[in-house]
Amino acid sequence: MAKGQKRLTQRDVARSIGMSDMTVSRVLAGRGVVNSKTREKVLKAVAELGYVPNRLAGSLASARSNQVGVVLPSITVGIFPDVAAGIAAELEKAGYNPVIGITDYDPDREERLIESMLSWNAAGMIVNDFVHTRRAARLLSVSPAPVVEIMQVAGDPIDHCVGFNHFEAGAEMVRHLISRGYRRFGFLGWHGMEFAASARYEGIRTVLSQAGFELFAPSWYNAPPGIQDGTQGLSKLRAARPDIDVVIFGNDLMAAGGYLLSMKMGWQVPGDIAIAGFGGMEIGQSLSQKLTTIDFPRQSVGRTAARTVLNLLVGQSMPRVREFPFDLVVGETT
Amino acid sequence: MAKGQKRLTQRDVARSIGMSDMTVSRVLAGRGVVNSKTREKVLKAVAELGYVPNRLAGSLASARSNQVGVVLPSITVGIFPDVAAGIAAELEKAGYNPVIGITDYDPDREERLIESMLSWNAAGMIVNDFVHTRRAARLLSVSPAPVVEIMQVAGDPIDHCVGFNHFEAGAEMVRHLISRGYRRFGFLGWHGMEFAASARYEGIRTVLSQAGFELFAPSWYNAPPGIQDGTQGLSKLRAARPDIDVVIFGNDLMAAGGYLLSMKMGWQVPGDIAIAGFGGMEIGQSLSQKLTTIDFPRQSVGRTAARTVLNLLVGQSMPRVREFPFDLVVGETT
DNA sequence: CTGTTAGCGCTTTCAC
DNA sequence: GTGAAAGCGCTAACAG
Numbered sequence: 040m041a042k043g044q045k046r047l048t049q050r051d052v053a054r055s056i057g058m059s060d061m062t063v064s065r066v067l068a069g070r071g072v073v074n075s076k077t078r079e080k081v082l083k084a085v086a087e088l089g090y091v092p093n094r095l096a097g098s099l100a101s102a103r104s105n106q107v108g109v110v111l112p113s114i115t116v117g118i119f120p121d122v123a124a125g126i127a128a129e130l131e132k133a134g135y136n137p138v139i140g141i142t143d144y145d146p147d148r149e150e151r152l153i154e155s156m157l158s159w160n161a162a163g164m165i166v167n168d169f170v171h172t173r174r175a176a177r178l179l180s181v182s183p184a185p186v187v188e189i190m191q192v193a194g195d196p197i198d199h200c201v202g203f204n205h206f207e208a209g210a211e212m213v214r215h216l217i218s219r220g221y222r223r224f225g226f227l228g229w230h231g232m233e234f235a236a237s238a239r240y241e242g243i244r245t246v247l248s249q250a251g252f253e254l255f256a257p258s259w260y261n262a263p264p265g266i267q268d269g270t271q272g273l274s275k276l277r278a279a280r281p282d283i284d285v286v287i288f289g290n291d292l293m294a295a296g297g298y299l300l301s302m303k304m305g306w307q308v309p310g311d312i313a314i315a316g317f318g319g320m321e322i323g324q325s326l327s328q329k330l331t332t333i334d335f336p337r338q339s340v341g342r343t344a345a346r347t348v349l350n351l352l353v354g355q356s357m358p359r360v361r362e363f364p365f366d367l368v369v370g371e372t373t
Numbered sequence: 374m375a376k377g378q379k380r381l382t383q384r385d386v387a388r389s390i391g392m393s394d395m396t397v398s399r400v401l402a403g404r405g406v407v408n409s410k411t412r413e414k415v416l417k418a419v420a421e422l423g424y425v426p427n428r429l430a431g432s433l434a435s436a437r438s439n440q441v442g443v444v445l446p447s448i449t450v451g452i453f454p455d456v457a458a459g460i461a462a463e464l465e466k467a468g469y470n471p472v473i474g475i476t477d478y479d480p481d482r483e484e485r486l487i488e489s490m491l492s493w494n495a496a497g498m499i500v501n502d503f504v505h506t507r508r509a510a511r512l513l514s515v516s517p518a519p520v521v522e523i524m525q526v527a528g529d530p531i532d533h534c535v536g537f538n539h540f541e542a543g544a545e546m547v548r549h550l551i552s553r554g555y556r557r558f559g560f561l562g563w564h565g566m567e568f569a570a571s572a573r574y575e576g577i578r579t580v581l582s583q584a585g586f587e588l589f590a591p592s593w594y595n596a597p598p599g600i601q602d603g604t605q606g607l608s609k610l611r612a613a614r615p616d617i618d619v620v621i622f623g624n625d626l627m628a629a630g631g632y633l634l635s636m637k638m639g640w641q642v643p644g645d646i647a648i649a650g651f652g653g654m655e656i657g658q659s660l661s662q663k664l665t666t667i668d669f670p671r672q673s674v675g676r677t678a679a680r681t682v683l684n685l686l687v688g689q690s691m692p693r694v695r696e697f698p699f700d701l702v703v704g705e706t707t
Numbered sequence: 708c709t710g711t712t713a714g715c716g717c718t719t720t721c722a723c
Numbered sequence: 724g725t726g727a728a729a730g731c732g733c734t735a736a737c738a739g
Contacts, residue, residue, distance in 0.1 A: 046517070048732060059710050064734060074708060089515060094492040095433045096732030099715050103734095104429075106472075106493070114461075115454040124449050127475045131482070136489055138440075139473040141461045148465070155470055158428040159440070181423055183380070266659035296659055302636065303661040322656065325600035325630055327637040382716060393726050398718065408724060430716030433731050437718095 047090045056084045067092055098160055107348055108156030108164045108184075110140045110149055112232065116263040117290055118318060118337040122189065125341020126165060133349050135162065142167075144232035150175040157182050163348035168234050169194035185351035189344045190235050192362045199351070201343050201361035205235045208333045208365050209242025212287060212315055213250075215331070219373055221285040221313060222252055227272040227297070228289020229260035236289055239317060243287060255280050264289065266322075269296025277312070285313035285373065291323040291332055292316075298326050298372060314372040329370035336363060381424045390418045401426055432494055441497045441682055442490030442518075444474045444483055446566065450597040451624055452652060452671040456523065459675020460499060467683050469496065476501075478566035484509040491516050497682035502568050503528035519685035521678045524569050526696045533685070535677050535695035539569045542667045542699050543576025546621060546649055547584075549665070553707055555619040555647060556586055561606040561631070562623020563594035570623055573651060577621060589614050598623065600656075603630025611646070618647060619707065625650035625657035625666055632660050632706060648706040663704035670697060 049067075053060040058077065065071045066081040073081075084090075098104045107130055113119050127137045138161065140152035150172045156164065157178055163185045171179070179186045179197050186198035193204060216224070224247055230237035240256075247254045257279060258272055269288055273296070276286065288294035294316030301308050308314055308328060316323055319334025340363055347357050383401075387394040392411065399405045400415040407415075418424075432438045441464055447453050461471045472495065474486035484506045490498065491512055497519045505513070513520045513531050520532035525539060550558070558581055564571035574590075581588045591613060592606050603622055607630070610620065622628035628650030635642050642648055642662060650657050653668025674697055681691050 046732095050732080060733080061711080062709060065709085068734075070734085072708060077708085089511060091488060091492050091512065093433075093494065093732055094489075095429055095438075095494050096715090097734070099427075099429045099433055099717085100732075100734040102715070105489075113458075114448050115458055120449040120454055124447075124475065127448075127473075128477075131475075136472070136474065136486070138470070139461075140470065141458065141465075143462075152470070154425060155428075155439075158425050160427065160429050177423060178425065182425075265655050267655065270659065299659060299661060321599050321601065325604065325633060327633060380716095384716080394717080395726060396724090399725090402718080404718090406724065411724080427716055430731090431718070433733085434716075434718040436731070 046093070047088055049090075049092065052081065052084050052088060052090050055088065056080050068097070102160070104160040104162045105135045106138050106156075106159060106161050107135050107345070108140065108153070108161035108166075109137045110142060110152050110156070110164070110166045112142050112144045112167055113263065114139065114141060118335055121337035122341040122344075125338035126345045127341075128338075129342040129345035130349070135349065146170070146172050146175070146232075150178075153178055157184065162352060163187070165189060165344050165348060169196065169200070170234055185348050187344045187347050189340060191238065192360050193238065196359055199347055199357060199359050199361070201340060201347060201363065203235070203335055203340070203363050203365050205238035206242040206245075208317065208335075209239035210246045211242075211367055212317070212333055213243050213246040215367055215369065216285055216287070216313070216315065216373060217246075217250055217252070219313075221373075223280075223282055223284050224252060224254045225276050225280065225283040225286040226254060226256040226289075227258060227269065227276060227286060227293060229262070229264055230289075231261050233263070239289075255283055265292050266296035266299070269293030270300045271296075273297040273300050273312075283312070285309070285315065288314065288316045290316060291318040291320040291330060294330055294332065294372075295322045295326060298328070298330065302327070308372050319366070319368060323370070324368075326372075328372050329368075331370040331373040332368050334366040334368050336365075339363065380427070381422055383424075383426065386415065386418050386422060386424050389422065390414050402431070436494070438494040438496045439469045440472050440490075440493060440495050441469050441499060441679070442474065442487070442495040443471045444476060444486050444490070444498070444500045446476050446478045446501055447597065448473065448475060451626075452669055455671035456675040456678075459672035460679045461675075462672075463676040463679035464683070469683065480504070480506050480509070480566075484512075487512055491518065496686060497521070499523060499678050499682060503530065503534070504568055519682050521681050523674060523678045525572065526694050527572065530693055533681055533691055533693055533695070535674060535681060535697065537569070537669055537674070537697050537699050539572035540576040540579075542651065542669075543573035544580045545576075545699075545701055546651070546667055547577050547580040549701055549703065550619055550621070550647070550649065550707060551580075551584055551586070553647075555707075557614075557616055557618045558586060558588045559610050559614065559617040559620040560588060560590040560623075561592060561598075561603065561610060561620060561627060563596070563598055564623075565595050567597070573623075589617055599626050600630035600633070603627030604634045605630075607631040607634050607646075619643070620646060620648055622648065622650045625652040625654040625664060628664055628666070628706075629656045629660060632662070632664065636661070642706050653700065653702060657704070658702075660706075662706050663702075665704040665707040666702050668700040668702050670699075673697065
């Protein structure tokens, strides 16, 4: 391998065909007019030499960049993989690249990632939620790059936001369950740094207390829970409170875990126990009975967040707050 | 918001405390010696002004970068989310950032992403598998950045590789199943652009044909299959060949789908039908019966790939090929 | 349509 | 321990 060779420059390309570097720049950047024969000569030389432009230099000189910073708590959990995929797909169509950073739910890490991305002249920033360290928030608001905060809409965006009304999602789920006749509610979830989940829980709690129904919410997890947390959680919950007639799980993974336990134990769903989740993940719709859940258009939010950045970049004005509708999916488990 | 203001420079910081920009540079870059009082003055000014260094300029001048390009087919499918998380975690510990690109199993997109990352002076590159366009391979091998190809080990790496012997994983699974007494094998999976999956299939096919047993592999999917593909696939397979006594699924998601179908239909597992998967995903271990599968240490591969890049960057030599062991997980479904 | 000049914001190198 | 000069590789702006 040629590891360690000197890198070719635009000038090398220009020299090889007896032109100035500016001409090569014009061809490669696609700005300004160039004679079509000259253009071809340039492209041929570029291909032959295997020249790769140094965008660092270009971006420094032009103060433009095609990188968009994307800072998320996780790329493995819940709706984030799909959101990230949506962002990546939309950016790529426009010739932009996502630079993805994972905070692992740590605000300081988020701050560092944001700083790092801004220091690389990110053209725009997509970050999770409204909660940032004071410094991170300052960096974002001071930066000339457009900023889109995703997932939630109930808050005051630094710049722009696109997401869901999670409080309302929780509320809607409860209204459905009440209309189905359920009266004794259980909840299993986490809400550590997952503020959208907390908002959903608030919605659940509020509507239930308004309606005068009880909510039994015994266990909280301090990491994003999975299938087995749902299984174990439901097992304990039932032991403690056999009278609970419906359990709302913080996400579809947990709900699936709860459902699988119910099957194993021979509990009738619904009947002995009803089950609901959040997220609209494939697993919930793949069980023997389809899970009742709230489906969030995950890819769409990602795509819209990306489009918002891209549009702002070309000077098009965008609504500060973009709320996406969610879908109550009435399955067979309630 | 202050969108659109002129960006602060090192010189602004220097002026504000009556020093030269070089001194600020030394403090911020941590190179060279600076009087400790001067250092503090600089840091104070930096914090007060909210100065964020322009790494573009720094990296251009120093020809150094802390960005590592990571090019994967997907971040939502199979083992990739965990691999990516492992890479990100390890890079971050060392003060490096991953720049993640998603090819969606498109070689041309991979080429574009690789070019883009190299043009940003990526310090290193982590890419999936050994299959690239000719130009992408050339760009990687010509680049001064260390390159690590991940997932597979059976091949000739451009530079370095870390991954699994997928052929052997398939072979091992079949040996286990044969030892359990199964004789009529079914397989459901895809192997479009997922070369690791193809290698596993080859392992399966080879061992079976050596042993003289039949393999019925009717349906191929042209996208990464999920739970429901497993359900539908098994349903059709059973209709066509009720005598098949064990089905190997290309991944644990499909296997879970097959298992859930079996529960629903009242097929005994194993007995009426045995089920095996690949991946070691949570879902397989969360079913009423634990799934027999091959567990790949996904995070570890990511971490090791990252460490390989980081070590090469500091001049430490690394083995060209790093093979990770996998685990046969004997569950209750075979 | 093409070339020249200047400079992006930083770091390297060499003085002092 | 600190500063001055030069330059990384490209593009903006202007000249021709």
